[in-house]
Amino acid sequence: MSVHAHGLHVRLGAFELGPVDLQVQASAVTALVGPNGGGKTTLLRAMCGLVEPSGGTVDVDGQAVSSLAAVHRARRIAFVPQRPAVPAGLSAREVVALGRLRLGASVAAVDGAMAAVGIEGLASRPMHALSAGQVHRVAVARALCQCVDSTRLLALDEPTSALDPVWSRELARVLREVAARGVCVIVATHDLAFAGACCDHAVLLTRGQVAAAGPWSRTATAASLAGLFGTPFADAHGLADRPIALPRW
Amino acid sequence: MKRRGGWLALVALACACVVTRLLVSRGIDGALAFGWNLDAASWRVGAVLSATAAGAALALAGLLLQGMLRNPLASPFVLGLSGGAQAAVAIATLVAWKAGGSLPVGAQAAVGAVGAAAALGVCIAFGRARGGEIDPVGLVLAGVVVAAMAGSVASLCEWLLPPADRSALAAWGFGRVPEMPDRALLGSVLAAVSVTVLAGLSVWRHLDAMQLGDDEARSLGVPLVGARWMVVLVSSVLAAVATALCGPLAFVGLVGPHAARALVGGSHRNSVMGAALAGAALLCLADAARALVPVDGGRLPVGVICALAGGPAFLVLLRRGAAGVWKP
Numbered sequence: 286m287s288v289h290a291h292g293l294h295v296r297l298g299a300f301e302l303g304p305v306d307l308q309v310q311a312s313a314v315t316a317l318v319g320p321n322g323g324g325k326t327t328l329l330r331a332m333c334g335l336v337e338p339s340g341g342t343v344d345v346d347g348q349a350v351s352s353l354a355a356v357h358r359a360r361r362i363a364f365v366p367q368r369p370a371v372p373a374g375l376s377a378r379e380v381v382a383l384g385r386l387r388l389g390a391s392v393a394a395v396d397g398a399m400a401a402v403g404i405e406g407l408a409s410r411p412m413h414a415l416s417a418g419q420v421h422r423v424a425v426a427r428a429l430c431q432c433v434d435s436t437r438l439l440a441l442d443e444p445t446s447a448l449d450p451v452w453s454r455e456l457a458r459v460l461r462e463v464a465a466r467g468v469c470v471i472v473a474t475h476d477l478a479f480a481g482a483c484c485d486h487a488v489l490l491t492r493g494q495v496a497a498a499g500p501w502s503r504t505a506t507a508a509s510l511a512g513l514f515g516t517p518f519a520d521a522h523g524l525a526d527r528p529i530a531l532p533r534w
Numbered sequence: 535m536k537r538r539g540g541w542l543a544l545v546a547l548a549c550a551c552v553v554t555r556l557l558v559s560r561g562i563d564g565a566l567a568f569g570w571n572l573d574a575a576s577w578r579v580g581a582v583l584s585a586t587a588a589g590a591a592l593a594l595a596g597l598l599l600q601g602m603l604r605n606p607l608a609s610p611f612v613l614g615l616s617g618g619a620q621a622a623v624a625i626a627t628l629v630a631w632k633a634g635g636s637l638p639v640g641a642q643a644a645v646g647a648v649g650a651a652a653a654l655g656v657c658i659a660f661g662r663a664r665g666g667e668i669d670p671v672g673l674v675l676a677g678v679v680v681a682a683m684a685g686s687v688a689s690l691c692e693w694l695l696p697p698a699d700r701s702a703l704a705a706w707g708f709g710r711v712p713e714m715p716d717r718a719l720l721g722s723v724l725a726a727v728s729v730t731v732l733a734g735l736s737v738w739r740h741l742d743a744m745q746l747g748d749d750e751a752r753s754l755g756v757p758l759v760g761a762r763w764m765v766v767l768v769s770s771v772l773a774a775v776a777t778a779l780c781g782p783l784a785f786v787g788l789v790g791p792h793a794a795r796a797l798v799g800g801s802h803r804n805s806v807m808g809a810a811l812a813g814a815a816l817l818c819l820a821d822a823a824r825a826l827v828p829v830d831g832g833r834l835p836v837g838v839i840c841a842l843a844g845g846p847a848f849l850v851l852l853r854r855g856a857a858g859v860w861k862p
Contacts, residue, residue: 330749333749333753334752335748335749335752335753355752355756355757356755358752358753358755359753359754359755360755362753363753364749364750364753366747366749366750369746369747369750370604370745370746370747370750372604372742372745372746372800373600373606373745373795373800374795374799374800374801374805375742375745375800375801376799376800376801379742379800379801380746383739383742383743383746383754384754386739386740386743386755386756387754387755411800424750427750431753431754
């Protein structure tokens with residue numbers, strides 16, 4: 286149960302991603318890390334079948350994502366975008382319930398997803414009345430609501446960009462729980478403290494190419510991140526149960 | 535509880551608007567008449583049926599366009615669909631006259647649908663930002679240009695027609711609610727509205743999901759390409775049949791969906807039926823107001839009333855949109 290990219294190549298205007306060969310492990314959280322414009326979002330969207338590759342394939346359980354019908358893709362892949370939309374007049378609960386669009390309504394699943402990210406109290410609030418962080422938590426709850434037994438991949442694009450430290454930590458806990466159910470969880474992020482505390486694997490991306498991939502502690506070292514971003518990094522101790530390389534100020 | 539109150543308010547508003555239109559009329563001499571009058575009953579009922587059907591059709595088209603394009607300013611008039619339908623009917627009328635005949639009333643809706651779909655296609659093609667994402671502001675600007683060009687084409691066709699045909703086309707182009715509508719045309723508007731409401735209520739979750747944006751809608755399992763084509767087709771047909779019946783009417787398709795969302799919520803489970811009711815109520819009210827205005831014996835085109843009342847509403851929505859009420 287893993288997700289594979291084989292020779293994945295995407296062309297978006299002047300930007301080119303790949304070719305990328307990558308295996309995302311099941312039951313683990315993988316971080317996509319790299320500078321702005323490195324291709325994290327494009328790779329994430331391509332792995333979810335949201336952008337048409339110009340070459341190569343992405344396989345989920347041996348099936349090409351591009352060949353999956355919309356309903357089957359929704360049962361296997363859940364996605365949280367970098368900037369979730371704020372639909373007119375919909376309440377937070379109505380947006381979370383859309384996670385069950387192709388799975389059949391489930392009040393329990395909606396309640397559970399909202400409780401997981403602490404938005405039970407926002408259920409009846411219209412989306413346009415929520416803060417950016419709350420909108421993000423609604424989007425995560427919607428994706429959690431979509432995660433069922435057949436789900437193989439949960440992809441999140443910058444999920445902590447609008448979250449305070451408490452909810453960043455809670456999100457890390459939630460993602461670890463989802464991964465423990467056998468799901469491949471993949472996160473594109475600039476939040477290295479979050480990634481260092483939460484992720485098992487790292488994929489370093491720059492200029493549309495994978496610079497390195499492997500276990501977090503061996504891949505996202507101070508030296509490799511310094512080379513990737515072109516700025517000095519140092520190991521911070523005491524933030525998590527392992528050192529986390531952070532940029533030196 | 536709040537939503538039930540909204541439904542009660544909306545139904546009460548719709549009933550009040552219909553009753554008002556039924557009780558107000560102008561005589562042949564232009565005298566204002568209140569109250570029920572059996573002699574004028576068929577005319578008033580005809581006007582109410584026309585206004586109800588066309589108002590509901592325009593508001594439903596606006597609701598679908600606003601949801602698909604994630605743009606609170608989208609409507610058949612703003613995006614040039616009404617103008618496209620008007621221009622297509624004007625061109626067909628001119629061609630028919632040149633060929634020595636006249637455009638059948640029944641053909642107006644079909645010709646208008648082609649014009650409305652073409653106008654929407656041009657708006658979407660030119661209203662996209664780099665990367666293919668729909669740019670809400672660019673879309674509205676493209677719509678303004680398309681509507682202006684379509685209006686010019688319609689004016690040119692009117693100019694080239696003989697005076698009798700020209701005045702009939704011009705009167706229709708101002709927007710009016712017919713008191714004795716063509717039955718086939720009225721039936722086609724009512725059928726389009728009924729089918730859209732039933733279809734909308736069966737796929738309301740998909741319509742809700744389309745408001746989340748392309749990536750989220752796709753990841754939730756919405757077949758986005760097919761759903762978009764369906765919305766384009768349905769909204770074009772709705773705008774075309776409403777325009778064929780009443781001429782191009784501004785802002786009913788813009789204000790109707792917003793009124794419905796404010797009263798019964800933004801989910802399409804409620805707003806589909808709500809927008810149909812609100813649009814019907816708005817056009818009945820506008821036609822009643824037209825009869826009450828003591829200008830030209832109460833025979834002002836209802837399109838003038840719609841534009842005068844709807845323009846400020848558009849500006850208010852523009853301000854609210856700028857404040858981020860509906861972020862794409």
